[in-house]
Amino acid sequence: MKVTIVGAGNVGATCADVISYRGIASEVVLLDIKQGFAEGKALDIMQCATDTGFNTRVVGVTNDYSKTANSDVVVVTSGIPRKPGMTREELIGINAGIVKSVVENILEYSPETIIIVVSNPMDTMTYLTLKSTGLPKNRIIGMGGILDSSRFRTYLSLALDKPANDVSGMVIGGHGDTTMIPLTRLASYNGIPVSQFLSEETLQKVAADTMVGGATLTGLLGTSAWYAPGASVAFLVDSILNDQKRMIACSVYVEGEYGQNDICIGVPCIIGKNGVEEILDIQLNDKEKALFAKSADAVRAMNDALKTILA
Ligand SMILES: NC(=O)C1=CN([C@@H]2O[C@H](COP(=O)(O)OP(=O)(O)OC[C@H]3O[C@@H](n4cnc5c(N)ncnc54)[C@H](O)[C@@H]3O)[C@@H](O)[C@H]2O)C=CC1
Numbered sequence: 001m002k003v004t005i006v007g008a009g010n011v012g013a014t015c016a017d018v019i020s021y022r023g024i025a026s027e028v029v030l031l032d033i034k035q036g037f038a039e040g041k042a043l044d045i046m047q048c049a050t051d052t053g054f055n056t057r058v059v060g061v062t063n064d065y066s067k068t069a070n071s072d073v074v075v076v077t078s079g080i081p082r083k084p085g086m087t088r089e090e091l092i093g094i095n096a097g098i099v100k101s102v103v104e105n106i107l108e109y110s111p112e113t114i115i116i117v118v119s120n121p122m123d124t125m126t127y128l129t130l131k132s133t134g135l136p137k138n139r140i141i142g143m144g145g146i147l148d149s150s151r152f153r154t155y156l157s158l159a160l161d162k163p164a165n166d167v168s169g170m171v172i173g174g175h176g177d178t179t180m181i182p183l184t185r186l187a188s189y190n191g192i193p194v195s196q197f198l199s200e201e202t203l204q205k206v207a208a209d210t211m212v213g214g215a216t217l218t219g220l221l222g223t224s225a226w227y228a229p230g231a232s233v234a235f236l237v238d239s240i241l242n243d244q245k246r247m248i249a250c251s252v253y254v255e256g257e258y259g260q261n262d263i264c265i266g267v268p269c270i271i272g273k274n275g276v277e278e279i280l281d282i283q284l285n286d287k288e289k290a291l292f293a294k295s296a297d298a299v300r301a302m303n304d305a306l307k308t309i310l311a
């Protein structure tokens with residue numbers, strides 16, 4: 001199985017690294033516009049093969065889309081990341097043009113591929129990919145909810161002082177500092193509601209920390225995060241290529257689910273060999289419904305901005 005990752009920067013290269021050492025794909029192509037950059041990252045990753053014991057072939061190319069031909073999955077991480085103090089939404093002006101041209105090039109050589117959109121503002125970049133390519137909605141997946149859910153589970157595990165793998169929890173809604181919705185009511189510690197162990201005040205702090213999880217890391221690192229984002233993308237790729245049908249919060253095109261239409265937004269999905277195989281329209285309470293509607297409004301407003309940016 002072949003995976004192409006466009007953008008060999010922090011997230012793209014980390015994703016290639018995780019896919020390789022976990023043996024998720026037989027071939028990974030890293031593509032970047034910076035001369036020699038993807039080639040260098042690919043070679044560095046390949047030189048881990050003997051010490052970590054993988055056999056994935058990692059190839060780096062400078063803007064040569066012919067090398068990406070017949071990819072089963074393409075991950076789009078090209079574009080600029082935010083700096084401390086910025087929101088993801090502020091990246092739209094530069095990233096919209098990049099994402100649009102990248103997906104056009106990709107489809108020329110891999111018309112049947114499934115596309116995972118990572119570049120920010122991710123929900124809007126996913127919507128742009130869907131609208132500009134006209135691909136069926138099952139083949140366009142925005143990565144954000146899985147990362148936000150990982151952060152949620154991490155903060156819950158720290159509050160519980162228990163391993164994160166014993167904690168379940170999901171974040172839905174937009175992938176923005178104010179638009180994501182950590183579902184604290186449904187989070188559990190091995191099936192037991194976390195509210196049996198943590199106070200309401202602690203749960204509210206966990207939710208607030210989760211929402212600004214990306215901003216906190218950007219403040220600490222000077223650019224946005226890459227280890228967890230790269231691992232999250234690899235998890236998604238694994239579920240597609242190995243038809244695992246994992247339930248993963250992804251930004252996908254909704255048609256009536258959660259009372260919304262004509263936007264891409266984070267909702268629980270079944271992800272398998274056909275991409276988005278099902279959207280789970282779970283029952284939310286009134287407060288969660290109101291938060292979802294507000295989040296959808298914000299995502300829709302960002303999508304509207306595309307009209308002037310790409311005019
Ligand atoms: N959806 C999510 O959960 C996350 C999204 N992101 C987003 O992912 C994007 C990438 O982040 P990083 O890897 O940290 O940035 P980075 O700056 O390390 O890497 C981006 C790479 O894209 C390349 N690039 C730019 N234009 C290109 C083009 N037209 N064709 C091919 N390559 C091109 C650059 O040369 C650079 O190497 C950002 O927009 C960031 O906000 C980052 C983390 C999580």
Ligand SMILES: O=C([O-])CC(=O)C(=O)O
Pocket residue numbers: 081082088120147213214215218224225229
């Ligand atoms: O925070 C950012 O700008 C990058 C991102 O989307 C994340 O790490 O969640």
